[in-house]
Amino acid sequence: ALLGNMNATLRLYYDNAYLTEFTAQVVAISERAGHPALALDRSAFYPEGGGQPADRGWLHGAAAERRWEVVDVQSDNGVVWHLLAAGESPPAVGAAITGQIDWARRFDHMQQHCGQHILTAAFIATCDAPTVSFHLSERSVTIDLAVAELSEEQARAAEAWANAAVWRNVPVQARFVSPEELAQIPLRKPPVVSGAVRVVSIGDIDHSACGGTHPARSGEVGAIAVLGWSRQRGMIRVEFACGGRVIAALRERDAAARAAAAALSVGWAELPAAVTRLQEAQQALQRELAQTQRELDALRAAQWYAQTPPINGRRIVTATLPMAGVERLRAIANFIAELPDGIAIVAGGEERVQVVVACHPDTNADARDILAAGMAVLGGRGGGNARMAQGGGGQAGALAAAIAAMAERASHHS
Ligand SMILES: [Zn+2]
Structure with a gap:
């Protein structure tokens, strides 16, 4: 296939991150990593990039019963490739399809991604700790801070700042700006792309060059919880959760605490004292056993x-x-x-x-x-x-x- 002249895919999520269904035409068929891959003239599917994982979803053919699962989405030279399950026979070039995004997954990514912008701004504002990288997976969300140490007080101050910003419920706006306009915007860090740059502004909290998907207002992030941090190659890796993942993290910790509390026949709030008593009793027994x-x-x-x-x-x-x-x-x-x-x-x-x-x-x-x-x-x-x-x-x-x-x-x- 002659892909050199292919037009860049029109990315519908740039204008509307809430678009879950769209119609499009198949413009090319290729293969990527052993999967049939489709290029469409327009797509609401977000391809992996900028620390945000790819969308999942489905493509529906004109015949209502025909449906393909989209297992991965990748971008290459401006073209968005929709990967189908290996062995699938894809629709033909020129076919009209309807795309459907897995919205639960996408919204989770929007919450984590936007929450990351806010938490990164919070660490700069409260303890002058810049973010150097961001990782989002199904299991965890982390940022690496270019500092050698992070105290409990600093982490909690940044967390409080971030949640206050979420609850102010400021608008989140994304727009492409010219280099002249860009010079007027206080970007967190210089953009890595040239030409027209997409700038995402979260009220006056954060302005970043970003191609990701974001909710319309900061309030949709819900809450931001710092779950822990550790030293990682001379930096501090902060694990956190936003929105629905805060509830999931709470449930996970609650289940562990309940199981431990039930085993010790105490309420979860009494766990630390109960564990201390248990350790002291065990040490006394060990001394007694050694003496015996x-x-x-x-x-x-x-x-x-x-x-x-x-x-x-x-x-x-x-x-x-x-x-x-x-x-x-x-x-x-x-x-x-x-x-x-x-x-x-x-x-x-x-x-x-x-x-x-x-x-x-x-x-x-x-x-x-x-x-x-x-x-x-x-x-x-x-x-x-x-x-x-x-x-x-x-x-x-x-x-x-x-x-x-x-x-x-x-x-x-x-
Ligand atoms: Zn972003």
Whole structure:
């Protein structure tokens, strides 16, 4: 197809963002990204651009039953391409069609897009933070501010300023202006296009070069809620919601808060206090559990010691406690080595094998020697002093043989 001479599509949304149905003629058929794509002489469909996603909708043929879904809309050299589902057979060039916009989706985009103009103006007015980029998707709306920090007070001040501007319900006007007229308008930033520039003015709040779709008055944005912000490549990314998305965000948060409140049997307003109480109770339980475990370990150690017959005047207690951390192994080894003639060889470890050897001073045994006998079998590493040594690693499967080797070494006076 010879597309070089194609006329630019007449964009009906420029004059009327509320137009949801229109008639047009198919002027070209092409293919884009594996989809049949139609160019019309005129269209109310907004093509993706300026941070605003493309419209969706339908094209109806002259025969009432024929209908094509528009799955994407893209602009190329002034021509608006309406993409149909892959595999669809499109209407012929010259066919008359009726276009229909998915209005719920479009109005959502109008609320978010216009709300972005207002919030951007608000951040400049309240904390001198310019917007460098804008992203709008089905899941979230964000702007990136060229500042390193944003405080809660600044975010709330900008939010309050933005909502006051929404509720003043000022007119939103879009018009194409000449370069001479443009010079008289206090634009937020210089336009990226040359020639006639479309300027969108939201009362005296904001003047921007913009090709997007906007409601007729700021009040239709409804409300603007700043949902959160985070550092992003040296800037601050602000997530926000406008209009219907404020209600959706409220519902989502409300559902989460209700579920948490129900689980704790409190009202949602009492959630922070209830969570604090829960954390404090859990910490108290953990302290109590640790204390109980220490007491139990001391009793066990004494019992193992009592059941161990002396060999060459030494009581060599061996024990394996799977999942016991090294701190607990050391505590148990200490309990045993405090008893007369006690030598402890205790093993455990959560992810890798840990061995602790401890010796009562009167035994004259060297914990490092005993540990070394075990590490030689395990293939692990360790160290310490004559009273206590610890090591670990190596092959967990060799632990029983290593313990036997250490017990054997401990039974001989060096
Ligand atoms: Zn705009």
